[in-house]
Amino acid sequence: MDALQRLHSAGYRLVMLTGDNPTTANAIAKEAGIDEVIAGVLPDGKADAIKKLQSQGRQVAMVGDRHQRCPGAGPGGRGDCHGRRERCPPSKPPPLR
Known part of the structure; x- marks a missing residue:
């Protein structure tokens, strides 16, 4: 079981906060099992x-x-x-x- 699966099993909701565009971020999140994506966010x-x-x-x-x-x-x-x-x-x- 990988780290993200263990977090899910413990009841955590996973959110990806990224500067990537939404299409790329959603594709990665889907493959990784991430629950929510907030894309296009610059470091600041x-x-x-x-x-x-x-x-x-x-x-x-x-x-x-x-x-x-x-x-x-x-x-x-x-x-x-x-x-x-x-x-x-x-x-x-x-x-x-």
Whole structure:
């Protein structure tokens, strides 16, 4: 069982937040088993998109790649940038259910 399947089994909803165009993002999400796609978001807009998800009552954990500036997930969330952890602001991980 891969990591995304384990998250699904644990009851998590997976959202892809990406700068890619919607067609590409949806194709990748479908193959990977991701529940929701928010496409066309530039790096500077990702923190705002995360805040919007949080304002809907969602707890957010974010994983970014080493080429992107990691906005983290803000209060009550968690950020993790592969290869560039030093650029992620410290935050408290969300409580596990």
